[in-house]
Amino acid sequence: MSPRNILLAFAFCIITASSALAESEKAYSPGPDDVLMISVWKEEALTREVVVRPDGKISFPLIGDVDVQGRTIGELRDEIQAKMDEFSPGAPVSIMITKVNSPKVFVVGKVVRPGVYLMTERMTVVQALALSGGVTPFAAADDIIVLREARGKTQTLPFDYDAVAKGKYLEQNIYLNRGDTIVVP
Numbered sequence: 001m002s003p004r005n006i007l008l009a010f011a012f013c014i015i016t017a018s019s020a021l022a023e024s025e026k027a028y029s030p031g032p033d034d035v036l037m038i039s040v041w042k043e044e045a046l047t048r049e050v051v052v053r054p055d056g057k058i059s060f061p062l063i064g065d066v067d068v069q070g071r072t073i074g075e076l077r078d079e080i081q082a083k084m085d086e087f088s089p090g091a092p093v094s095i096m097i098t099k100v101n102s103p104k105v106f107v108v109g110k111v112v113r114p115g116v117y118l119m120t121e122r123m124t125v126v127q128a129l130a131l132s133g134g135v136t137p138f139a140a141a142d143d144i145i146v147l148r149e150a151r152g153k154t155q156t157l158p159f160d161y162d163a164v165a166k167g168k169y170l171e172q173n174i175y176l177n178r179g180d181t182i183v184v185p
Helices: 003-027 073-084 125-131 161-165
Strands: 035-040 043-051 057-060 064-067 093-099 104-109 115-118 144-150 153-159 181-184
Touching (some): 035 057, 043 057, 064 073, 073 093, 125 161, 125 181
Parallel strands (some): 104 181
Antiparallel strands (some): 035 043, 035 093, 057 064, 104 115
């Protein structure tokens, strides 16, 4: 491979990695129990892990509480950067997610292992039911519901496991959101 081609391949890898990082900053919004590592360049006293509290906020020295709920890592970094400029002008702020603990779903009712399940990636209703060991023989598998909070109101989304298992009404096998509850009567 020629030096020019090696350079082009290297540049492509850098651009691809930068794009992936930018997309991850756009895609993920920290939630309660997530752990973030925040650092201010050349300020060791301002490098620390913070846990997102149940109210969706973090506390950071000098700037106090910052609301992270519903915000991407990039948006959060920009806000902290702006607030830190008062104390350490021009010092770049970086934020890394060190532990993802917030995207949880709840499976309750007549399943083998009811409980709270961490969503390490996008998850459908069928996948969550599989994690819980599946429905028990006495479950009303055709009458399952997904409870979802949206704008302060609870939505009820029907799910007919028997039909989906037969390949029907597959649109009911929705992707779950953080905090969804699957109820298996």
